Amino acid sequence: MLLHIGAFHLDIDSHQQTPWHRLAPQTRILCVLLLLLATVLTPNGQWLTWCVYGAAILGMLLVSRVTLWVLCKRIAVEYAFVGVVLMGTLFREGGDVVWQWGWLQITTTGLTVLGSVSFKALLSLLLLNMLTLTTPVPMLLKGLAILRVPPLLIAIMASMYRHIGVLIDEFSAMRRAAVSRNLMGGSHWQRMVIGNMIGSLFIRTYERGDRIHQAMLSRGYQGIPTAVETPNTGRYDIAALTLTLGLALAGQSISLIR
Amino acid sequence: MNFLLFSTGLLTQSVSHTFAPRIALHVPDGFLNAPVLTITWLISIGLIALALNRVQAEYQDRAVPLMGVCAAFIFAAQMINFPIPGGTSGHLLGGTLAGALLGPWAGSLVMTVVFIVQGVVFQDGGITAMGANIFNMGLIGTFGGYYLLRTIRYAIGRDKLSGMIVGTSIAAWLSVVVAAVFCALELAISGTVPFNVAMSAMVGWHIFIGIGEALITVATVTFIWRTRPDLLYRSPRRAIATSPRSLSTR
Numbered sequence: 001m002l003l004h005i006g007a008f009h010l011d012i013d014s015h016q017q018t019p020w021h022r023l024a025p026q027t028r029i030l031c032v033l034l035l036l037l038a039t040v041l042t043p044n045g046q047w048l049t050w051c052v053y054g055a056a057i058l059g060m061l062l063v064s065r066v067t068l069w070v071l072c073k074r075i076a077v078e079y080a081f082v083g084v085v086l087m088g089t090l091f092r093e094g095g096d097v098v099w100q101w102g103w104l105q106i107t108t109t110g111l112t113v114l115g116s117v118s119f120k121a122l123l124s125l126l127l128l129n130m131l132t133l134t135t136p137v138p139m140l141l142k143g144l145a146i147l148r149v150p151p152l153l154i155a156i157m158a159s160m161y162r163h164i165g166v167l168i169d170e171f172s173a174m175r176r177a178a179v180s181r182n183l184m185g186g187s188h189w190q191r192m193v194i195g196n197m198i199g200s201l202f203i204r205t206y207e208r209g210d211r212i213h214q215a216m217l218s219r220g221y222q223g224i225p226t227a228v229e230t231p232n233t234g235r236y237d238i239a240a241l242t243l244t245l246g247l248a249l250a251g252q253s254i255s256l257i258r
Numbered sequence: 259m260n261f262l263l264f265s266t267g268l269l270t271q272s273v274s275h276t277f278a279p280r281i282a283l284h285v286p287d288g289f290l291n292a293p294v295l296t297i298t299w300l301i302s303i304g305l306i307a308l309a310l311n312r313v314q315a316e317y318q319d320r321a322v323p324l325m326g327v328c329a330a331f332i333f334a335a336q337m338i339n340f341p342i343p344g345g346t347s348g349h350l351l352g353g354t355l356a357g358a359l360l361g362p363w364a365g366s367l368v369m370t371v372v373f374i375v376q377g378v379v380f381q382d383g384g385i386t387a388m389g390a391n392i393f394n395m396g397l398i399g400t401f402g403g404y405y406l407l408r409t410i411r412y413a414i415g416r417d418k419l420s421g422m423i424v425g426t427s428i429a430a431w432l433s434v435v436v437a438a439v440f441c442a443l444e445l446a447i448s449g450t451v452p453f454n455v456a457m458s459a460m461v462g463w464h465i466f467i468g469i470g471e472a473l474i475t476v477a478t479v480t481f482i483w484r485t486r487p488d489l490l491y492r493s494p495r496r497a498i499a500t501s502p503r504s505l506s507t508r
Contacts, residue, residue: 010379033385036287036385036386037386039287039288040287040288040295040384040386041291041292041295043291044449074381078381082286085286085289088445088451088455088456088459089450089451091452091455092452092455113449113450117288117289117450119288120287120288121286121287121288121289123288124286124287124288124384124385124386125286125287125381128287128378128381128385129381132378132379132381137379140378140379150306150307150310152310152313152314152321152322153306153310153371153374155322155326156321156322156325156326156329156367156371157326157329157371157374157375158326159322159323159325159326159327159329160325160326160327160329160330160333160371160372160375161330161375161379162326163326163327163330164330164333164334166330167327167330167331167333167334168334168337170334171334171335171337171338175338187341187343190340190341191340191341191470191473191474191477192477194338194340194474194477195473195474195475195476195477195478195480195481196477196478196481197338198335198338198350198355198474198477198478198481199477199478199479199480199481199482199485200481200485201331201334201335202331202359202478202482202489203482203485203486203489205327205328205330205331206324206327206328206489208327209320209323209324209326209327209328210320210323210324212323212326212327213319213320213323213324216319216322216323217319221319222319223318223319224322
């Protein structure tokens with residue numbers, strides 16, 4: 001939780017030299033997306049398929065030498081929130097009743113769904129954390145641009161990313177000011193003050209947007225450049241992609257055969 | 259019965275330092291099945307494409323800096339915890355607020371950008387489920403919220419603060435509740451959570467969350483109406499005549 005914000009230093013493992021880091025950002029995104037889709041779209045109850053994917057993801061984690069401690073901390077926090085949701089999947093009808101207490105009953109179907117969904121969610125979180133731990137945000141954005149995400153969307157995301165820290169600072173300054181003036185007393189007051197803070201933050205934001213625009217114009221901004229730099233991918237990236245695709249298909253064929 | 263609630267977690271924790279229920283409607287990866295994912299993604303991509311075109315046409319080269327900071331603004335505003343009547347605390351989703359301030363197209367674009375950054379960078383809501391999240395909160399919450407707000411506001415009177423307040427409160431509350439209904443429906447259709455459990459837990463809880471959303475949205479919009487009405491989307495007519503005064507020093 002806390003490690004996410006502040007300096008926004010998410011990519012603590014981006015300076016390693018490993019086979020994973022040799023991949024271009026767009027290749028990394030594609031590999032992660034492929035495995036993610038394969039994991040998520042596998043129907044419930046295909047344990048063997050997920051074990052194959054899980055082993056592959058574990059291998060990728062070891063190869064990319066992400067700091068496992070940080071990875072575990074992040075997964076723990078993120079999974080705690082997923083876990084709350086998972087409870088809802090358990091109590092349902094269908095299959096054999098395993099355990100019953102009043103109207104609450106746990107059935108085999110419920111257990112299968114619970115197990116499948118938690119497995120899928122865990123694998124997805126591992127994949128995404130590996131991507132964000134090893135790839136800085138500017139590189140991610142560049143990769144997305146090469147993958148033909150609309151340049152306007154990318155430019156807006158880049159601009160947002162650049163200003164999040166500024167706005168959070170401004171907001172904490174306002175909050176400090178309100179607290180130091182004893183304005184955060186009752187809940188009613190607190191809501192009023194926070195509403196006003198958000199309002200005045202919007203006014204400042206809008207004006208900041210205009211100032212940024214002026215500054216960009218004065219530096220010769222003429223709209224977003226449409227041409228993206230040519231991707232420097234080679235055989236290595238193609239091999240990695242093929243391997244991932246093969247893995248995804250292998251996992252799917254296991255689930256089809258059974 | 260709040261075991262079914264999705265959390266935004268992560269970011270918001272750092273501000274509050276509490277483990278109060280962090281509730282929003284961000285569906286993680288692995289909860290929805292292929293048909294639901296496909297349909298919500300298709301609708302969301304259509305929405306994004308339309309919104310990009312409209313925003314580009316309306317703001318031209320101001321689009322990038324303005325939408326960028328506004329997305330950062332929504333992101334920052336979502337991190338603030340405030341007490342909800344009834345004892346818990348919640349935080350803003352901001353859909354209706356974005357709609358009221360920036361209009362339907364720019365508002366939903368800004369919300370979409372926020373969801374993408376939250377999903378990709380902070381794992382707050384899944385990647386494959388992002389289509390569903392954009393559909394629930396961007397399309398229903400922002401787009402739907404704006405048009406509901408606009409209908410009510412114009413019915414009472416465009417230049418009346420009361421119209422704005424009534425419209426904002428109803429639209430903000432309803433947008434959260436309807437987004438929760440859609441979220442529950444998607445989970446039930448995917449076979450992840452039984453329909454009655456999903457409905458009662460998600461919707462029952464978000465009826466309260468919506469109250470908090472409505473209160474904060476109304477407070478924010480009222481503040482802007484009183485200080486810089488010209489910044490509202492479809493601002494009251496008197497505001498257009500008076501020249502705006504800057505409040506910002508930085």
